[in-house]
Amino acid sequence: MSDLLLTGATWYAEDGTATTGDVHLRDGAVAGTGRTDAPKGTETIDADGLVLLPGLVDLHTHLREPGREDAETILTGTRAAAVGGYTAVLAMANTTPVTDTAEAAERVLDLGRAAGYADVVPVGAVSKGLEGAELAELGLMHRSRAQVNVFSDDGHCVADGRLMRRALEYVRAFGGVVSQHSQDPSLAGPQACCHEGELSGRLGLPGWPSVAESTVIARDAMLAEHTSSRVHVAHVSTAEGLDVIRWAKARGIRVTAEVTPHHLALGTDLLTGYDPVFKVNPPLRPTEDQEALREGLLDGTIDAVATDHAPHARHDKEHAFVDAAFGMLGLETAFSVVHDLLVADGRLGWADLARVMSVGPARIAGLVDHGRPVAEGEPANLVLVDPAATVTVDRAATQSLSRNTPWHGRSLTGAVHTTILRGRVTARGGEPTTC
Structure with missing residues (x-):
């Protein structure tokens, strides 16, 4: 089993209701929210102050x-x-x-x-x-x-x-x-x-x-x-x-x-x-x-x-x-x-x-496994974002092979912190992980 625990994240229902707590991911799905029973030694991401989407x-x-x-x-x-x-x-x-x-x-x-x-x-x-x-x-x-x-x-x-x-x-x-x-x-x-x-x-x-x-x-x-x-x-x-x-x-x-x-x-x-x-x-x-x-x-x-x-x-x-x-x-x-x-x-x-x-x-x-709510049993296709972070765009640092970004040199408020595809981290802190 592969486990990942997001601690202290805030997520929102479709009606705008906010919830703050832990989210336990196991084998590509959300195993539980709130107080969870993640096994000892589970990889943990501190999501305090972050929004989970x-x-x-x-x-x-x-x-x-x-x-x-x-x-x-x-x-x-x-x-x-x-x-x-x-x-x-x-x-x-x-x-x-x-x-x-x-x-x-x-x-x-x-x-x-x-x-x-x-x-x-x-x-x-x-x-x-x-x-x-x-x-x-x-x-x-x-x-x-x-x-x-x-x-x-x-x-x-x-x-x-x-x-x-x-x-x-x-x-x-x-x-x-x-x-x-x-x-x-x-x-x-x-x-x-x-x-x-x-x-x-x-x-x-x-x-x-x-x-x-x-x-x-x-x-x-x-x-x-x-x-x-x-x-x-x-x-x-x-x-x-x-x-x-x-x-x-x-x-x-x-x-x-x-x-x-x-x-x-x-x-x-x-x-x-x-x-x-x-x-x-x-x-x-x-x-x-x-x-x-x-x-x-x-x-x-x-x-x-x-x-x-x-x-x-x-x-x-x-x-x-x-x-x-x-x-x-x-x-x-x-x-x-x-x-x-x-x-x-x-x-x-x-x-x-x-x-x-x-x-x-x-x-x-028609993608049934994406755009799903943060709830038990749902696919763990998620992203953590930091509303307080500021990012300055640098075309030389893009992951793309090309450099034609119109945002070069601009400072923007709000940044992607961690991206998760079926429970696996694919990017963290502006860098892709090893797949």
Whole structure:
């Protein structure tokens, strides 16, 4: 038997009720809480002053393997995930080859299991080769060992309404969900890299209008209603898109949505220096959009925080802004950013933080062993966080192979202390353990 005792931790029920006490973990599950009968000599972690949460779940991670192991591997990406408090990550399909077959999905699953730092859940492509022309093997991927339940052409919008309708009809049969990159390519254009407005004109950068996002969300919501299926809005970035999601939910349509830490906390003013680290897809938005997204997260319109962790090698990122690759690192900093922005000042409670960074994402993805309460018999996928700690982000110290973090040099309040996957410590004090 493997035993671990967390002493003096504080955890929260879904209704916000707090409990402080000991938590005994045995053989990958919670063996007891409060006064426990852990055997003599049990490894102990002093959790006094720490908050115990269900392990974080990321709905949107780019691990780059196979195909771009110079930017990230499943091993390095999941080490970063463990340091960031994640026990499960959903690996996006835009690899080389694309995850559009059962065999490709099983390969990603096996690489994740071999790494051992987090559960790696493959996301299947909606279309073959991400080309938006023909459906990928949705059913075969779902019935494979990988049991794929989430499908996305992320990086590309499923722009063809007929193909999107067929995908929604197909996944409805097994309770799957299509995660859409909401970008009308005819409105945003292939070179769009900056929010369309006064700033894009002044900087001479091709603009991406808010309507390119909101019109796709509206179409997909109506298709989800028509097919009685589920659609998930990836990385919503505009107040206009949020309004459509709010309308769809009020109508009873089965739509969920995620927001990234960088769209919550970073704005278009950062683009004035043309630093390509701030080039992301969808682009950073003005203050009014950031504020709307924060309110949407607080009022429950947005269901989850997802990192859109997008590592890039230096030779892909260090270019003129318009030519640089899209994307930012996110796994190691997401908790601290959200805590610093919304929890430290009391706007987001601990139970709600768990809801948007663990419980909600796990439910959307259908992960039954993650996002679970701290209670006897539940899986021991957990994270201890220190609300009082301050972390200064150093890109040179990241576990990722890439260095494109937008948070370099920033000091954030709140840090991950210890990450636990099935009762085993995978990261402690900002460093991964030996798996």
